[in-house]
Amino acid sequence: xxxxxxxxxxxxxxxxxxxxxxxxGRQYSLWPxxxxxxxxxxxxxxxxxxxxxxxxxxxEVVRFSPRxxxxxxxxxxxxxxxxxxxxxxxxxxxxxxxxxxxxxxxxSGGIYDNYCTVxxxxxxxxxxxxxxxxxxxxxxxxxxxxxxxxxxxxxxxxEDRHKDFKGILD
Amino acid sequence: MNxxxxxxxxxxxxxxTCKVVLNSVVVEVQPENLENTLGRLKNEQDFNxxxxxxxxxxxxxxxxxxxxxxxxxxxTLRNWKTNLLVQVRTPVTDAEEGIPTATHLWESAxxxxxxxxxxxxxxFQGHPDLRRILNHWQFEGHPLRKDYPIEKGQxxxxxxxxxxxxxxxxxxxxVDETTMKDINTEVMFLNxxxxxxxxxxxxxxxxxxDGETILANVNEVGYLHRGFExxxxxxxxxxxxxxxxxxxxxxxxxxxIAYVKAVESWLGIEITERxxxxxxxxxxxxxxxxxxxxxxxxxxxxxxxxxxWYLYNEKEAAxxxxxxxxxxxxxSSFTRVGGMYRDFYDGWQDDLEAHIRGLEKGxxxxxxxxxxxxxxxxxxxGVCVISAESALSYGMTGPTLRASGVPYDLRKxxxxxxxxxxxxxxxxxxxxxxxxxxxxRFYEMFESIKIIRQALKDxxxxxxxxxxxxxxxxxKKQVYxxxxxxxxxxxxxxxxxxxxxxxxxxxxxxxxxxxxxxxxSDGSGTPYKLKVRPPCFYTMGAFAKxxxxxxIADAVINLSCINIIGGELDx
Ligand code: SF4
Numbered sequence: 107x108x109x110x111x112x113x114x115x116x117x118x119x120x121x122x123x124x125x126x127x128x129x130x131g132r133q134y135s136l137w138p139x140x141x142x143x144x145x146x147x148x149x150x151x152x153x154x155x156x157x158x159x160x161x162x163x164x165x166e167v168v169r170f171s172p173r174x175x176x177x178x179x180x181x182x183x184x185x186x187x188x189x190x191x192x193x194x195x196x197x198x199x200x201x202x203x204x205x206x207x208x209x210x211x212x213x214s215g216g217i218y219d220n221y222c223t224v225x226x227x228x229x230x231x232x233x234x235x236x237x238x239x240x241x242x243x244x245x246x247x248x249x250x251x252x253x254x255x256x257x258x259x260x261x262x263x264x265e266d267r268h269k270d271f272k273g274i275l276d
Numbered sequence: 277m278n279x280x281x282x283x284x285x286x287x288x289x290x291x292x293t294c295k296v297v298l299n300s301v302v303v304e305v306q307p308e309n310l311e312n313t314l315g316r317l318k319n320e321q322d323f324n325x326x327x328x329x330x331x332x333x334x335x336x337x338x339x340x341x342x343x344x345x346x347x348x349x350x351x352t353l354r355n356w357k358t359n360l361l362v363q364v365r366t367p368v369t370d371a372e373e374g375i376p377t378a379t380h381l382w383e384s385a386x387x388x389x390x391x392x393x394x395x396x397x398x399x400f401q402g403h404p405d406l407r408r409i410l411n412h413w414q415f416e417g418h419p420l421r422k423d424y425p426i427e428k429g430q431x432x433x434x435x436x437x438x439x440x441x442x443x444x445x446x447x448x449x450x451v452d453e454t455t456m457k458d459i460n461t462e463v464m465f466l467n468x469x470x471x472x473x474x475x476x477x478x479x480x481x482x483x484x485x486d487g488e489t490i491l492a493n494v495n496e497v498g499y500l501h502r503g504f505e506x507x508x509x510x511x512x513x514x515x516x517x518x519x520x521x522x523x524x525x526x527x528x529x530x531x532x533i534a535y536v537k538a539v540e541s542w543l544g545i546e547i548t549e550r551x552x553x554x555x556x557x558x559x560x561x562x563x564x565x566x567x568x569x570x571x572x573x574x575x576x577x578x579x580x581x582x583x584x585w586y587l588y589n590e591k592e593a594a595x596x597x598x599x600x601x602x603x604x605x606x607x608s609s610f611t612r613v614g615g616m617y618r619d620f621y622d623g624w625q626d627d628l629e630a631h632i633r634g635l636e637k638g639x640x641x642x643x644x645x646x647x648x649x650x651x652x653x654x655x656x657x658g659v660c661v662i663s664a665e666s667a668l669s670y671g672m673t674g675p676t677l678r679a680s681g682v683p684y685d686l687r688k689x690x691x692x693x694x695x696x697x698x699x700x701x702x703x704x705x706x707x708x709x710x711x712x713x714x715x716x717r718f719y720e721m722f723e724s725i726k727i728i729r730q731a732l733k734d735x736x737x738x739x740x741x742x743x744x745x746x747x748x749x750x751x752k753k754q755v756y757x758x759x760x761x762x763x764x765x766x767x768x769x770x771x772x773x774x775x776x777x778x779x780x781x782x783x784x785x786x787x788x789x790x791x792x793x794x795x796x797s798d799g800s801g802t803p804y805k806l807k808v809r810p811p812c813f814y815t816m817g818a819f820a821k822x823x824x825x826x827x828i829a830d831a832v833i834n835l836s837c838i839n840i841i842g843g844e845l846d847x
Contacts (some may be wrong), residue, residue, distance in 0.1 A: 141471060142477065143477060143478045143499070143500055143842060144477070144500055144502075144522070144525065144842055144843055145521075145522055145525035145606060145607065145843060147477070148525055148526065148569070148606060149605070149606060151588070152592055152595070152605075155585070155588050155589065155592055156585060156588075156589050156592070157589070157592050170471075170472065170473040182500070182842075183500060183502050185412075185498075185499060185500060185501055185502065186412060186415075186429055186430060186431055186432045187411065187412035187432050187435075187498055187499050187501065188470065188478060188499045188500075189431070189432060190432060190433060190434055190435055191435060191470055191471055191478075191499075192471075195471055217507075217518070217519070217522075218502045218503060218507065219426075219427065220426050220427065220429075220502070220503035220506055220507055221419045221424070221425075221426060221427065221428050221429050221430070221503055221506065222410075222411065222419070222429065222501050222502060222503045223429070223502055223503065224429075225429075240607065241605075241606050241607065243605065274431055275431065275433060
């Protein structure tokens with residue numbers, strides 16, 4: 107017995123644009139790779155836990171293998187020592203992929219303007235959404251997720267968004 | 277510190293200059309006497325300093341009083357039984373040439389000296405493995421030297437392969453080239469981290485395996501080195517409070533309290549009774565939360581996800597109380613030199629009591645699932661054992677040391693904030709295995725709750741800040757109402773609390789163990805130097821010792837049960 111969408115559509119043919127249908131699928135099944143290094147990662151734990159429950163946006167399948175993820179969430183400070191690792195992880199993720207810089211540190215170095223801290227991960231990898239806060243509240247993380255979903259809606263599936271990106275490690 | 281300790285030390289080391297600073301005796305020795313002094317302090321019955329708490333150096337390049345030698349190295353030692361705290365200071369004639377190592381006396385000297393080498397470029401003669409530890413291997417120069425500009429970042433293009441380190445460790449453990457070539461025992465190298473779910477943060481483990489058994493292990497830390505100490509040299513004393521939040525971010529308030537306590541003890545101020553009680557209540561509350569996160573994560577690693585929700589949901593609920601009180605969920609920044617930022621809000625007792633009950637429920641539910649659970653027992657009992665003696669030698673403190681049977685707890689052994697008037701027990705383990713390290717946190721949580729309940733009954737009303745215009749901000753009414761108040765406020769904010777010249781060490785029993793601060797003040801409102809003694813840095817130093825000979829899956833749960841927090845580990 108047919109359930110859900112197919113039940114009401116039956117044998118009908120739907121016409122749509124490829125971009126629309128593919129992006130619709132991508133939007134609601136983001137698999138995050140949580141690159142948690144510091145305090146912000148604790149707030150991500152809260153975002154994933156029961157009260158905020160990230161699964162309401164279809165993004166609860168947290169993967170720790172870059173090969174299985176399409177949303178890189180950088181939660182925490184990135185030091186120069188760590189930069190090559192972050193870049194490697196980003197490169198290992200298959201396209202299409204999106205990046206969220208969570209918190210002041212990932213966005214700009216935060217309160218650590220010094221010899222060991224990368225002043226924003228966008229000097230290493232391209233970033234789609236920045237979340238302010240030190241640390242941001244879980245609501246802000248969810249907001250970023252919604253923004254990414256909206257952004258995906260308007261994208262072209264054929265275009266490579268970051269082919270011209272050049273960071274300090276390139 | 278009583279004067280007898282001073283007399284004993286002076287009598288034992290007539291060539292050295294000894295003086296009492298706060299709770300410690302500082303012994304000044306010349307480099308040629310260093311080895312002998314340290315050896316005697318460790319081995320002689322009278323002193324028996326089994327714990328090398330920390331090693332640091334001071335660069336006097338910009339210090340107002342010119343010193344004969346630019347660098348001094350300080351060893352902080354402790355005999356936990358007699359509460360004897362000794363700091364041995366020695367001038368360094370030539371940084372390149374260095375001073376003799378103490379690695380043959382204490383295992384903790386290994387990482388401690390590596391850090392001094394990395395940050396100050398002081399060589400240690402005879403150190404078995406003098407490499408950088410916090411900064412990356414391509415880094416040039418030594419950032420904590422006063423002539424290193426704080427903003428001068430250096431890009432790292434590649435991670436260290438650590439091949440030499442693991443091979444040297446294999447040889448040390450008796451696995452030589454011939455065994456490695458033997459087809460039946462071919463060694464496999466496995467790298468875990470720095471981005472791996474088992475590392476709960478950014479730490480890197482490299483293991484050499486025979487099947488699943490770990491033959492050798494070396495670890496790399498420093499991935500979250502954020503320059504706390506250098507940054508602190510540019511902030512006023514109160515501006516450093518937010519930086520301390522980010523040390524052990526699972527219990528930010530405890531760092532706040534430990535830090536201001538260290539400043540206050542040098543200033544010689546006695547905070548108000550209410551502030552003391554507030555600090556006790558909040559410390560113990562955060563101790564519970566810290567242990568909860570540790571246990572929740574450890575149980576996930578063991579495959580028990582349900583427990584995670586039992587524990588974490590209660591912690592999440594406790595954020596309501598914390599954010600009502602401090603305005604933030606995680607980064608509390610709630611203390612100030614001389615007291616607290618704010619008093620409790622109306623009705624806080626009821627809220628706190630409700631949360632405590634919630635926490636107890638979470639703990640109880642979890643205990644029911646794990647206490648007599650055979651899987652938990654078999655995976656943890658007798659696994660990754662570390663003896664009391666080794667644990668001390670590695671500089672372990674806090675719950676991980678107590679799990680090995682050493683009942684050392686600063687709240688009992690060097691009590692502050694009326695801890696001696698509370699009725700609580702210090703749980704100790706008997707085997708020093710993962711099970712003990714794991715269960716001890718449960719028992720400590722119950723003890724902490726006991727302390728909170730007693731403190732709730734006795735907490736007095738009254739002011740929360742000391743009345744001293746040199747230390748506490750004036751009431752807003754005066755700031756807006758008269759010029760003296762305004763000027764007072766302005767000066768305290770811009771110049772900071774002026775702290776008399778000197779050097780001192782003060783410590784606090786944080787969730788992970790002894791959290792200490794070593795200050796050097798030049799008399800201004802900004803510390804000349806501030807070194808953190810992070811408990812989990814030294815615990816991590818003992819990691820290889822714990823896991824070698826065990827299986828790879830054991831290493832994973834061992835890592836989660838020692839509660840390594842990047843912010844504190846790497847600072
Ligand atoms: S932004 Fe703030 S909370 Fe987040 S990692 Fe940086 S210091 Fe920690």
